[in-house]
Amino acid sequence: MKEVSEIVEYCQGLYDDLEFTAVREWKDAEPGRRVIGYLPVYVPRELIHAGGMLPLGILGGGENLEVIHGDAYYQSYICRIPRSTVELAVTNRLDFVDGMLFPSICDVIRNLSGMWKLMLPDVYVRYFDVPQNYRDDIGGSYYVEELKELKQGLEGVCGRKIGDDDIRRSIGIYNDNRKLVNAVYDFRAKQPWKAPSSEVYILMRAGMVLPVEEHSQLIQDYLAAAEAENRPMRDNCRIVVQGSFCEQPPLSLIKSIELAGCYIVDDDYMLVARWLLEDVPTAGDPIANLAESFIKHSTETAAKYEPDGSRKGKHLIGTARSRAAEGVIFAAPSFCDPALLDRPMLANALSRENIPHISFKYAENSGQMQPIREQAGTFADTIKLWSEA
Amino acid sequence: MKCYIGIDLGSTTTKALLLDENFNALGHGITNSRSNYETATAVAKQEARTAARLTLFRRGLSGMLDSGGLEALMDDLESNIRLEQFLEQLGDLRDTCSSYIKNGDGGVREALNEVFDRIETEAPEMFKRGARRKSDFFRDIAGSRVMHIGEEVAKDAGIGFDTIINLYDKSIIDVENRPPEGGTDVKFARAFARAIEGAPDMELDETKTKAALRQAIDTELEEAYVVGTGYGRVTLPFPKEHIRSEILCHGLGAHIMYPNTRTVLDIGGQDTKAIQVDPQGIVENFQMNDRCAAGCGRYLGYIADEMNMGLHELGPMAMKATKSVRINSTCTVFAGAELRDRLALGEKREDILAGLHRAIILRAMSIISRSGGISDQFTFTGGVANNEAAVKELKKLVVENYGDVTVNIDPASIYTGALGAATFARRAVEH
Numbered sequence: 001m002k003e004v005s006e007i008v009e010y011c012q013g014l015y016d017d018l019e020f021t022a023v024r025e026w027k028d029a030e031p032g033r034r035v036i037g038y039l040p041v042y043v044p045r046e047l048i049h050a051g052g053m054l055p056l057g058i059l060g061g062g063e064n065l066e067v068i069h070g071d072a073y074y075q076s077y078i079c080r081i082p083r084s085t086v087e088l089a090v091t092n093r094l095d096f097v098d099g100m101l102f103p104s105i106c107d108v109i110r111n112l113s114g115m116w117k118l119m120l121p122d123v124y125v126r127y128f129d130v131p132q133n134y135r136d137d138i139g140g141s142y143y144v145e146e147l148k149e150l151k152q153g154l155e156g157v158c159g160r161k162i163g164d165d166d167i168r169r170s171i172g173i174y175n176d177n178r179k180l181v182n183a184v185y186d187f188r189a190k191q192p193w194k195a196p197s198s199e200v201y202i203l204m205r206a207g208m209v210l211p212v213e214e215h216s217q218l219i220q221d222y223l224a225a226a227e228a229e230n231r232p233m234r235d236n237c238r239i240v241v242q243g244s245f246c247e248q249p250p251l252s253l254i255k256s257i258e259l260a261g262c263y264i265v266d267d268d269y270m271l272v273a274r275w276l277l278e279d280v281p282t283a284g285d286p287i288a289n290l291a292e293s294f295i296k297h298s299t300e301t302a303a304k305y306e307p308d309g310s311r312k313g314k315h316l317i318g319t320a321r322s323r324a325a326e327g328v329i330f331a332a333p334s335f336c337d338p339a340l341l342d343r344p345m346l347a348n349a350l351s352r353e354n355i356p357h358i359s360f361k362y363a364e365n366s367g368q369m370q371p372i373r374e375q376a377g378t379f380a381d382t383i384k385l386w387s388e389a
Numbered sequence: 390m391k392c393y394i395g396i397d398l399g400s401t402t403t404k405a406l407l408l409d410e411n412f413n414a415l416g417h418g419i420t421n422s423r424s425n426y427e428t429a430t431a432v433a434k435q436e437a438r439t440a441a442r443l444t445l446f447r448r449g450l451s452g453m454l455d456s457g458g459l460e461a462l463m464d465d466l467e468s469n470i471r472l473e474q475f476l477e478q479l480g481d482l483r484d485t486c487s488s489y490i491k492n493g494d495g496g497v498r499e500a501l502n503e504v505f506d507r508i509e510t511e512a513p514e515m516f517k518r519g520a521r522r523k524s525d526f527f528r529d530i531a532g533s534r535v536m537h538i539g540e541e542v543a544k545d546a547g548i549g550f551d552t553i554i555n556l557y558d559k560s561i562i563d564v565e566n567r568p569p570e571g572g573t574d575v576k577f578a579r580a581f582a583r584a585i586e587g588a589p590d591m592e593l594d595e596t597k598t599k600a601a602l603r604q605a606i607d608t609e610l611e612e613a614y615v616v617g618t619g620y621g622r623v624t625l626p627f628p629k630e631h632i633r634s635e636i637l638c639h640g641l642g643a644h645i646m647y648p649n650t651r652t653v654l655d656i657g658g659q660d661t662k663a664i665q666v667d668p669q670g671i672v673e674n675f676q677m678n679d680r681c682a683a684g685c686g687r688y689l690g691y692i693a694d695e696m697n698m699g700l701h702e703l704g705p706m707a708m709k710a711t712k713s714v715r716i717n718s719t720c721t722v723f724a725g726a727e728l729r730d731r732l733a734l735g736e737k738r739e740d741i742l743a744g745l746h747r748a749i750i751l752r753a754m755s756i757i758s759r760s761g762g763i764s765d766q767f768t769f770t771g772g773v774a775n776n777e778a779a780v781k782e783l784k785k786l787v788v789e790n791y792g793d794v795t796v797n798i799d800p801a802s803i804y805t806g807a808l809g810a811a812t813f814a815r816r817a818v819e820h
Binding site: 068071072076 | 679715716717718723726727730751754755756758759786790
């Protein structure tokens with residue numbers, strides 16, 4: 001059996017590698033292999049996989065990328081992920097990527113898709129426009145068409161038809177992966193001292209660059225190793241992190257939250273792996289099934305429109321309750337319109353339910369953790385003091 | 390003699406530069422801006438005029454001494470003029486401090502005189518040719534010496550150290566805001582006498598030398614046209630056409646220094662500018678730092694204060710680094726906090742400094758990219774161009790991003806804006 005440290009070291013290596021060596025090696029292993037990059041927050045990776053291609057999750061350049069040219073593409077008062085993503089492109093770190101999908105998360109990412117088309121005219125670029133209307137006859141049928149167009153575009157990249165059986169098979173594989181991802185979240189929520197969030201985080205990040213089958217195996221290895229390892233339980237409080245669904249916090253921020261006395265028992269990092277809340281059926285029309293799952297059984301996030309104000313925050317409250325969380329930390333990237341506009345509504349909903357919450361902002365390259373430790377530590381302490389009172 | 394003068398009123402320092410009738414730089418002067426641009430302008434201009442007279446003297450001596458001897462004499466003379474200026478201001482500081490002492494406080498007066506006597510005694514050593522000083526500004530030198538000597542004297546005299554410091558604090562602003570008296574004549578004569586004294590074996594024709602000195606002192610330096618630029622330019626009592634923007638002046642100044650310049654980077658006290666210029670030195674495109682002074686010279690100033698070091702010492706210390714600590718924020722306001730955070734994590738000072746220098750240059754690289762990148766040749770100007778660690782990082786990143794580009798850095802690059810302004814002054818008269 002593999003040791004936790006061994007798995008963590010492997011994941012850390014993948015996380016730190018801004019050259020995407022693992023993906024390059026996968027691509028070079030067989031002629032004709034293709035890689036499709038995608039940005040947060042959700043794309044149907046099943047379709048990419050069904051075409052024999054590798055979906056590559058691109059989450060910006062992180063804390064270690066020095067942005068020199070990326071700033072020139074944007075005004076100063078926006079988040080950092082598009083700048084560092086441009087930097088990855090102009091420094092040829094993504095020169096092996098054959099296609100790029102930009103989900104409709106916000107204006108900045110939409111503009112990024114336009115820039116990509118101008119910068120890299122030979123790369124397949126799609127602005128993946130998911131519905132903001134969840135009625136079967138409107139958003140539902142629209143999304144089916146969107147998926148068909150995407151499939152067609154992907155067929156252009158892999159050079160062959162993507163058959164229904166291929167998609168069904170991929171749906172099954174991703175269903176398995178999602179179950180395992182959820183198993184890790186359940187495990188952490190139950191015994192957070194055995195699965196520190198900094199480890200869970202890089203384990204999930206590995207799923208952004210590894211073939212899904214390898215990632216599923218890695219998760220199983222981790223679950224077995226983490227279960228077997230004895231680690232001291234701390235007197236930490238239990239919190240949910242909300243708002244980090246696009247630009248990712250530096251790993252040191254996640255560590256700081258934990259060091260300050262908070263166990264993260266749920267989060268919205270890399271939602272793509274947990275977007276769908278139920279298994280997608282493997283029988284029947286696979287495109288219709290993917291669309292139906294999206295419309296009926298997808299998670300809530302700021303990038304998804306909720307027309308019914310009274311329902312706003314229901315999902316977050318449900319998560320906090322089911323995870324027995326004692327509070328919520330809103331941690332959003334600076335200038336993230338969706339997260340920051342959503343926050344007051346979610347915060348009000350939490351207040352009505354007497355769930356404590358705090359908020360702070362970060363950038364993927366935030367370097368000073370002292371203020372984070374201070375705030376998270378205060379939050380942890382007050383939660384304890386309140387519960388004693 | 391007609392002179393064209395450019396004055397660059399920076400946020401940290403004010404610079405003045407004199408061009409002669411043949412458009413050669415006659416002399417430049419620099420002083421701390423001390424939030425009083427009027428005085429700063431007067432002081433910088435006076436320094437530039439003094440330097441101009443030295444240049445004239447040097448010209449008058451040409452042929453009379455071999456080049457080594459000439460350099461040595463000029464260096465000695467310059468050091469001695471600085472010493473004269475320092476002693477003059479020190480006298481003023483002594484008198485001003487004294488005026489604040491209450492009658493009957495004989496012990497304090499005695500201690501104060503002791504402090505100033507000691508500074509006066511050690512002054513010639515401080516201003517000896519080749520001596521290294523943390524700063525050339527009166528406030529910095531006098532301040533650090535009063536602190537150092539004052540502590541000893543106060544201890545011996547059994548009076549509170551803060552009494553001495555209070556007197557200094559009360560007086561320094563008055564003294565700084567009183568431009569030194571003219572009296573060039575006397576100062577030059579005294580400085581010259583000292584310089585000759587220090588070099589007895591120099592073969593000089595005394596009559597000829599004195600005549601050259603007299604001529605240098607007597608030459609009238611007529612201000613034909615003055616152009617002001619820099620952050621404080623709006624405070625200059627000049628008509629509009631005598632004021633030019635910093636970006637125009639830096640672009641033109643860099644062009645005059647290096648005619649093949651196409652891209653200029655200027656990192657000053659509170660802004661960073663990337664400027665693209667045409668073959669005539671006229672600005673084609675530019676970008677400035679937005680939002681705040683993050684990553685500018687002032688940031689290094691705060692760091693130096695925080696580390697209790699001179700600004701000049703940061704670069705050399707960063708050069709000793711064995712690795713570079715990654716610093717992502719160049720926020721000037723939080724500079725101290727960032728530094729303490731890293732120190733608390735056990736990082737070494739030199740490694741942190743190396744990281745800070747890299748962070749500044751990365752910001753500059755980003756601004757350059759915004760302005761259109763780097764075209765050959767590339768000229769780096771501004772106070773930060775004097776910092777070897779910053780230059781090292783910049784050169785590395787330029788090669789990585791733009792290939793083999795000629796990088797020009799003039800030792801007098803801090804005067805680029807003033808040179809541009811003086812050139813505009815010259816052109817204004819020409820046209």
